[in-house]
Amino acid sequence: MNPDAVTVDCSWKIENADDFVRTKILWKEQLSELSEETSIENCFSMSQLNPDSGPCTLKIILKNNRKFAALQILSEVPMIEVHGQYEEYLMTVRGELLEEVEGTSLYECRIDLKKMQSEILLKFCKLKEATTVWLYGISAVTRPVDAIPSMRTLSGQPAGANHLLSSLMQEFNQGGKNFDSIEIVVDKKIREMEQRMMNRIDERLDRLEKRMEEENSKMISMLLDLKKNSK
Structure with missing residues (x-):
């Protein structure tokens, strides 16, 4: 996926990734074992700007002739709300706990979209008092969109x-x-x-x-x- 065909917007401040968070997304043909494919290069954190900045959200927009079919996220977040185009609510996904070491948890959220979306907004839930959220890996499955619907x-x-x-x-x-x-x-x-x-x-x-x-x-x-x- 050409990085120029993707835009990413975060309600919190993205650390140690600058404007290149879109290059950290693994573009796949289908969901697989992300925990075995991710690396330190794919990790980034998001920090709360101020106490009134609201929940942490990450919005990913495709600007080419493709749409999201599924996503897979490794993070310390146990639950993710998924919103689509026009920020309409789609679903809430509970993550599977993969590992827990010294108070740090690793969850995997698999998101299978019933309808493909050109925009995805991820809202990270149940963060308690956390002011920083780590994403250890994110992969996305996209499909081409026909110009004229069948x-x-x-x-x-x-x-x-x-x-x-x-x-x-x-x-x-x-x-x-x-x-x-x-x-x-x-x-x-x-x-x-x-x-x-x-x-x-x-x-x-x-x-x-x-x-x-x-x-x-x-x-x-x-x-x-x-x-x-x-x-």
């Missing part, structure tokens, strides 16, 4: 994609609404489609559960009859 990927079938795009265009044209990007609208439509699918699945599960209860009742009745007739 219609079949969006809806599963061409007809559904045409309906989706038609609906999007109507939203842009109605009432003079302004959207930051078409991605926001696409996300909204996809969430609505997913919700409709989940509702249908719930309805089918309810019917299946009711049918199973009826079958179980019949089975119990038959067993009781068999038991009664065998006496």
Whole structure:
């Protein structure tokens, strides 16, 4: 990964790394054993500027035609909040304790993103009274992004994609609404489609559960009859 295609912003002061923290990230095709691959050259610390500076966050932005698919972090932080593009909350990841020596703990956090992101903001949690946080290694898996989204990927079938795009265009044209990007609208439509699918699945599960209860009742009745007739 070309360092110029990555920008890094930290809410605390990055020590012993200057502006080259982006060169410390290991770019991978898939997550692996980071604890065996990292070295002293990949370590850096972040120091609190003042007591009112808020939690320590690290924001990484890709400026090329790629997006994050997964990340892996070695640090002394037991829990990391993950935020995506527009700093929307994605998940909270609890780290696996790998080692603890003389009061210093080493945690590994693996972050598998359900949806690829061009921006990732990591919020380091449960630091107690710590004013300095060490990162011993960070790796990232990225994937190229197609310039034009696949219609079949969006809806599963061409007809559904045409309906989706038609609906999007109507939203842009109605009432003079302004959207930051078409991605926001696409996300909204996809969430609505997913919700409709989940509702249908719930309805089918309810019917299946009711049918199973009826079958179980019949089975119990038959067993009781068999038991009664065998006496």
